Amino acid sequence: MFTTADVCVVGSGSGGKMLAQQLARAGRRVVLVERGLVGGFCPYLACVPSKSLLLSAAAGLSWPAARAVRDEATGGRDDSAAAAELAADGVVLVRGTARVEGRGVLVEGEGGPQEVRAGTVVLATGSTPVRPDLPVDLPTWTSEEALAADELPAHLAVVGGGAVACELAQAFAGLGSRVTVLVRGEHLLSREPAWVGDRLAEVLRADGVDVRTSASLEVLADLDVDRVLLATGRAPATAGLGLDEGWLTDAGAVRTDARCRVVDASGAVVEGFSAVGDVTGISPYTHTANHQARTVVSELLGRGRDADYRAIPRAVYTHPPVFCTGDTTGGDGVRRAWFDVTEVERANLLALSAPREQRRTLTGGVELFARDGVLVGAACLGPEADSWGAELSLAVRARLDVDLLAHHVRAFPTWSEAVYPALEELRG
Amino acid sequence: MFTTADVCVVGSGSGGKMLAQQLARAGRRVVLVERGLVGGFCPYLACVPSKSLLLSAAAGLSWPAARAVRDEATGGRDDSAAAAELAADGVVLVRGTARVEGRGVLVEGEGGPQEVRAGTVVLATGSTPVRPDLPVDLPTWTSEEALAADELPAHLAVVGGGAVACELAQAFAGLGSRVTVLVRGEHLLSREPAWVGDRLAEVLRADGVDVRTSASLEVLADLDVDRVLLATGRAPATAGLGLDEGWLTDAGAVRTDARCRVVDASGAVVEGFSAVGDVTGISPYTHTANHQARTVVSELLGRGRDADYRAIPRAVYTHPPVFCTGDTTGGDGVRRAWFDVTEVERANLLALSAPREQRRTLTGGVELFARDGVLVGAACLGPEADSWGAELSLAVRARLDVDLLAHHVRAFPTWSEAVYPALEELRG
Structure with a gap:
């Protein structure tokens, strides 16, 4: 069984979904393959519930109230509304796991294998959390698990000092958890000027968060924590996709050029393949994925414009x-x-x-x-x-x-x- | 008795004060003439107390608490701190009423008349409220009087639909007054797209404000109001300054060119005179006055750059x-x-x-x-x-x-x- 399409998008996160809808509205035949929730992590398990919990904490809501608001904001992690949006725009949704085969994609889903032959395949498979080894056996959460949780930990240890760690530390502290943040380096938000992370640490401390910089994970043995939140970064999700090794950087990201076309190690364009979002390893933000999606849409509609990463917030x-x-x-x-x-x-x-x-x-x-x-x-x-x-x-x-x-x-x-x-x- | 200076600034509002300080810091001998409060209206009787009352209303403060906060924000309308700032920068402050005489200024103050001879006179005298005739005899406030008031009116009628009217209507309603706004035209903020004023009217109505558009002032006879706030605009303050009629527009503002130099009716530069702020009639904002002040400073320090009014917020x-x-x-x-x-x-x-x-x-x-x-x-x-x-x-x-x-x-x-x-x- 096979389907033909102008464009086959693998992954329906923010960038993939936007791109599929815009191309379908422009008259292209688009197949979108998704193995999980339509819409990706952002609306259900990342940006949206995270901001929801932060706003609820700032508004002084209790945990049960904040959880209810979060579940309303994420639609109870039900993706039928997102799937309906795709259908309304004429995007064909295929649920299953995709693997690149030649110029097309082979999807393994409930209805059996299905081949999608497309003029262009867009890789938009996102990223997966990096799970460091802990020296102590404690129950852990990834950020997705934390953001879908029903229970509020009495004492939450947050491992990491990036944006996700800072946001979730403040949210859980505001909602009633005792929170300890363990950062390996000297500062939160280590890629920004030191004063930014240091001032933010002051704010978190005023919120009651125990922020420990230059911290070793060995200290977890001495802390009476219920749960460890692993906020130690994410890696491009390419496992099982069947991509040519030459398409990947050392960090495992799909190499792309300024038009978001996949390129090989020599920089030559791989005809028929583009990539957007976290899988490109460029910058792990919904708005970067959206920018790349707009770039691919422009390119495929013949009015191409380079992506510009100089001013990504x-x-x-x-x-x-x-x-x-x-x-x-x-x-x-x-x-x-x-x-x-x-x-x-x-x-x-x-x-x-x-x-x-x-x-x-x-x-x-x-x-x-x-x-x-x-x-x-x-x-x-x-x-x-x-x-x-x-x-x-x-x-x-x-x-x-x-x-x-x-x-x-x-x-x-x-x-x-x-x-x-x-x-x-x-x-x- | 006379004083000589490089620059004599008449009026110490936001633009005049900024300009005097910056020029003094750059080594110029600067005399600043002020007949009222050093700093002008903004910090004592306009922007600052207005925003203070709005923030207090939004924070749910009572009138006595909001009034105390306002008085703290305005330093109790005591200008000694502002005068000390001038002194620290080496600006010579002369208190009194100025009148232009030739290339200088004659000041009538407590210490008797004083002549200031200056290379450049900068007119920064601001504006005064327009007071419309009311058909009914009721106690009135200008916005300055409203913003220095000790008493909260039970029922305040606001005449006008501009920024000041909208801000004070919301502030007084939030602090407990019954507020009725009477606007002659069909919309609040009549110079902006209609939807802006109409949506803002909805917000004010949700705050309990009775917003009446296309309203006649005759209705004041039927409203049981304690106080009428006149927020019907301001006019450039040039009375008594002794300016040449040819320097003034039909609206009574001082004509200026792109470098904020005074020009006559033919557009020719009047040597030795500049003007900044409300007196220029260009745009009645503190930030416009500051922009003009920076323009004059650049001009007098020999690195002139035109003022640009295309994007004044x-x-x-x-x-x-x-x-x-x-x-x-x-x-x-x-x-x-x-x-x-x-x-x-x-x-x-x-x-x-x-x-x-x-x-x-x-x-x-x-x-x-x-x-x-x-x-x-x-x-x-x-x-x-x-x-x-x-x-x-x-x-x-x-x-x-x-x-x-x-x-x-x-x-x-x-x-x-x-x-x-x-x-x-x-x-x-």
């Missing part, structure tokens, strides 16, 4: 949130300038009238990075940083110069005003 | 806030596209977990305006719109094209995502 939805974009490493020839977000008038006003429980989120900073007078990166922490940081991300993407940014008018009294002193310092 | 700090920028009138050749902010994932998440009193602020929209494929304006209403709108304001300022904006990556799940569907519509 790296947001952490803690309270206050973190928003970083572009190059925040500060290499040779990069000037950097920092300003305290709490010194702007908006912060003064809020400090005076905000309820006490909001005041501990009144912290933050903004650091700007410029090379040759052009903004190349920004690191932001503070109230609404995921909103006002967007201006800086656009500035990095559009390669705007610091002079123009310094001369631009920002409203008084907004959080955005915090960038002025940093811009002046970069100019001076 | 027009913010209203209600809950939710309004943020408009650029050209939102939609003339010939302008394409426009609207999207409902409550359809983004962030809104869905918040709707499920937000406390009931926050949910009525979960409304809004974003409308984008483009000409020849370039963004020229944006109107935003919604949670954090004064933060995420900043991206759009920068896009208008930098003349970014809609294609680039549509291809740019915005973080999931943020409010910023609301612009994608509007951008797609503008491209299509």
Whole structure:
């Protein structure tokens, strides 16, 4: 039994689903293969329940109430609405496990094997959590398991210091767990400027989280924890896909070019294959997958445009949130300038009238990075940083110069005003 | 008795004060003349107490608590701290009323008349409220009087439908007054797209405010009001300044060129005179005054750059806030596209977990305006719109094209995502 299609998408996460729907709406015959939930992790087991729990914790909800809200936000992890959206757009959904065979895909599903022959195969299989070995035998959660949990642990140990670790630490602490975070390195969010993770650690500590940096996992033996949340990263999901070894990087990600076409080790395009999302190893965000999906759609519809990864936001939805974009490493020839977000008038006003429980989120900073007078990166922490940081991300993407940014008018009294002193310092 | 200076600034509001300090720090001898409070209206009687009362109302504070917070935010309307800042930067403060005489200024103050001879006189005298005639004899407030009030009116009538009227209506309603808003036209915020004012009217009505559009002031006779707040606009403050009639527009504002130099009716520069802030009649915002101040500083320090008024934010700090920028009138050749902010994932998440009193602020929209494929304006209403709108304001300022904006990556799940569907519509 075989099906033919213009495009066969393997994996229905955010990027794969968006791409399938947009191409189907444009008249292409699209088959979408999914072995799990239609929609992937994001709406059921990642971004959505994570943000839901954080918002509920900030709103002071109890665990049962927060769990109910989470289950409503995730549709009870029922993917029929997502499947119906695909059907409405004319996407053919095939449930099963895909394996690349020649220019097509072989799907093993409940109805037996099915071959899909397609002009283009788009790999969108996402990622799977990395599970480190623990020195102690304790019940563990991946982030997906944590975000589908019915029980609130009395004492949760979070292993890792990235975005997922920070978000879930704050959420579970706010909802009533005792939380200990164990980070191998010296700082949370180790890829960002040190002050970002250090200030966020202060916020988490004020929330009652025991944040331990430079920590060994041996300490788990001494902590009376009920559950260990493994938030130690994710790896591209390519196992069993039958991909040519030459298509994969050393880290196991599918190699892609600027149009998201699969390329081999020599950089040559592999005709008929594209890839989007976590499986490309480029940046593990829903919005990156969506950007790549739009890039593939443009390419297949004949108005191609390169993907642009220079200004991919790296947001952490803690309270206050973190928003970083572009190059925040500060290499040779990069000037950097920092300003305290709490010194702007908006912060003064809020400090005076905000309820006490909001005041501990009144912290933050903004650091700007410029090379040759052009903004190349920004690191932001503070109230609404995921909103006002967007201006800086656009500035990095559009390669705007610091002079123009310094001369631009920002409203008084907004959080955005915090960038002025940093811009002046970069100019001076 | 006379003083000489490089620069004599008349009026110490936001623009005048910033300019005086920056020039003094750059080594210029600066005299600043002020007849009232150093710092002008903004920190004592306008922006700052207004935002303070709005934040206090949103936080559920009582009137006495909100009043105490307001008085702390405004420093009890004591300007000694502002005067000390000037002194620290070496600005010479002269208290009194100024009148232009030739290339200098004559100040009448407590210590008798004083002449200031300066290379450049900067007019920064601000604006004064317009007081319409009322058909009924009732106690009135200007916005300054409302923002310094000790008593909460039982029933406050607000005359006007602009930013100040909307902000104070929501603040006083939230703090316990019965509030009736009387607007002559069909919409609040009449210079913005109609949907903005209409949605904001819905929000205010949900707050208990009786918003009456197309209203005649005759109705005041039938309303049992204690106080009428006159929020019917402001006029440039030039009375008694001794300015040449030819320097003033028909609306009474001081004419300026792109470098904020005073010009006469023929457009010729009046040597030795500049003007910033409300007195220029360009846009009545603190951030416009600051932008003009920076422009004058650049000009006087020999690295002049034109002021740019294309992307001045027009913010209203209600809950939710309004943020408009650029050209939102939609003339010939302008394409426009609207999207409902409550359809983004962030809104869905918040709707499920937000406390009931926050949910009525979960409304809004974003409308984008483009000409020849370039963004020229944006109107935003919604949670954090004064933060995420900043991206759009920068896009208008930098003349970014809609294609680039549509291809740019915005973080999931943020409010910023609301612009994608509007951008797609503008491209299509």
